[in-house]
Amino acid sequence: GDSVTQMEGPVTLSEEAFLTINCTYTATGYPSLFWYVQYPGEGLQLLLKATKADDKGSNKGFEATYRKETTSFHLEKGSVQVSDSAVYFCALGLQGAQKLVFGQGTRLTINP
């Protein structure tokens, strides 16, 4: 069935380090892909998205490119900040993105 697999956490980095969180998916058809972020005590917020192959989503310095050939949507940021500490969820959208399938989440901690 349709699924999302994320890099296992937790991930701990120093401020200004380069970040990559891997995400691969299995899906029938051509899903939309999303990254959501969850800050402590809050709900998930949409970080970025891509709706077709080779699209690049970007927001707040984060980027992810929809790679159909490798079925991947890895999240990257060139220089992380302490405020980026959160849990990151990769997701794919089925049925016109009416229903999302989420990965298990990756907890990121950035140390000053």
Next chain:
Amino acid sequence: DAGVIQSPRHEVTEMGQEVTLRCKPISGHNSLFWYRQTMMRGLELLIYFNNNVPIDDSGMPEDRFSAKMPNASFSTLKIQPSEPRDSAVYFCASSFNDGYTFGSGTRLTVV
């Protein structure tokens, strides 16, 4: 827009009691989703509605759980009777065509 509004933010109840969680979706959104989040199981989809009609309730764990959406601006998730293993954060989300907007969640503790 105030976003997706959930109430209460926190609920502590005794085992066996009925619990009702409430959600007001964003105006104009036609899909509504209830999720449960725990450390052990992560984020689980319980049920979702489209145009107020339940589409997929396969994630509802047991008959103790029920959800309703009487109109486009309100939904409830009820647990009766509640059990300690129901302790979790319950999220509501709404959408229109692309992506979700989540509420801040209800943290439920059953003692």
